[in-house]
Amino acid sequence: MIRSLCIGLALTGSATASLAGDSIPVVSGDGNLIELASYPGGVLKTQSLQPLSATDGEIVGLGDIDGDGRAELVLQNFETGQVSARKVGAGTLGASTKVSDPVGTVWRLSAIGDVDGDGTDDLIWQHDNGQVHYWKMLGGKHVAGADIGTPVDDGWTLIGAGHFDGGAEDDIVWQHSAGQVHVWVMSQGTRLRGMDIISGQEASGVYFDTVCDLDGDGRDEVVSLGGTPEAELAFWKQGLTRLGAMPSSWLSAAHCG
Numbered sequence: 001m002i003r004s005l006c007i008g009l010a011l012t013g014s015a016t017a018s019l020a021g022d023s024i025p026v027v028s029g030d031g032n033l034i035e036l037a038s039y040p041g042g043v044l045k046t047q048s049l050q051p052l053s054a055t056d057g058e059i060v061g062l063g064d065i066d067g068d069g070r071a072e073l074v075l076q077n078f079e080t081g082q083v084s085a086r087k088v089g090a091g092t093l094g095a096s097t098k099v100s101d102p103v104g105t106v107w108r109l110s111a112i113g114d115v116d117g118d119g120t121d122d123l124i125w126q127h128d129n130g131q132v133h134y135w136k137m138l139g140g141k142h143v144a145g146a147d148i149g150t151p152v153d154d155g156w157t158l159i160g161a162g163h164f165d166g167g168a169e170d171d172i173v174w175q176h177s178a179g180q181v182h183v184w185v186m187s188q189g190t191r192l193r194g195m196d197i198i199s200g201q202e203a204s205g206v207y208f209d210t211v212c213d214l215d216g217d218g219r220d221e222v223v224s225l226g227g228t229p230e231a232e233l234a235f236w237k238q239g240l241t242r243l244g245a246m247p248s249s250w251l252s253a254a255h256c257g
């Protein structure tokens with residue numbers, strides 16, 4: 001996921017200085033108040049954005065789908081299938097931009113990430129039958145599409161995309177209902193291989209929701225948004241790092257970026 005939408009200040013003066021990290025879009029308050037939450041230096045920071053409009057649909061997450069180096073808020077109206085994007089400014093949201101015509105509601109926009117490594121985040125879909133497909137994005141528009149792998153069984157949930165093998169592409173991350181976390185290593189939009197990153201025994205009882213560089217160290221983590229038994233925020237880095245309870249005003253949170 002991209003790291004340009006930073007809240008707080010990046011540390012400077014050291015080759016190992018951490019970045020400010022990715023942000024989580026959060027719906028809070030009365031249901032349409034949007035905040036961006038981030039954890040630079042391990043501290044929760046939030047920034048409020050203007051509310052969504054009634055026609056926006058649900059937030060899928062943040063991603064740079066037009067390649068300008070800044071994240072957009074990507075939304076899908078799950079009744080019509082319509083996908084739209086809104087640019088994120090300082091406390092504001094830009095006008096809604098149509099990304100493409102609606103797709104059938106058997107397809108769900110499941111993650112955002114640059115799976116073909118061209119520098120622009122792509123839209124990752126999953127069909128009701130498990131099939132994974134991505135839209136190659138260019139300038140904020142859908143310019144091509146391709147299936148990725150074969151349908152997976154319904155024991156697996158696609159939780160996000162991020163860097164896990166050092167290549168240019170974001171890799172696709174799954175969690176099994178038994179806890180195991182598995183990565184599809186991507187190369188130019190194609191699934192290259194699979195690798196387990198957390199065993200079912202290690203992740204027992206922890207459910208991950210998204211993938212991003214939450215702590216700003218330049219490496220992506222799998223992140224739990226209230227999926228732990230105590231409704232805590234947590235991420236995995238050689239074990240579970242607990243960040244504390246979900247703020248009670250948070251109604252839902254989306255894919256970070």
Ligand SMILES: [Ca+2]
Binds near residue numbers: 064065067069070
């Ligand atoms: Ca952008």
Ligand SMILES: [Ca+2]
Binds near residue numbers: 115119120121122136
């Ligand atoms: Ca791409």
Ligand SMILES: [Ca+2]
Binds near residue numbers: 162
């Ligand atoms: Ca990769």
Ligand SMILES: [Ca+2]
Binds near residue numbers: 217219
């Ligand atoms: Ca990180």
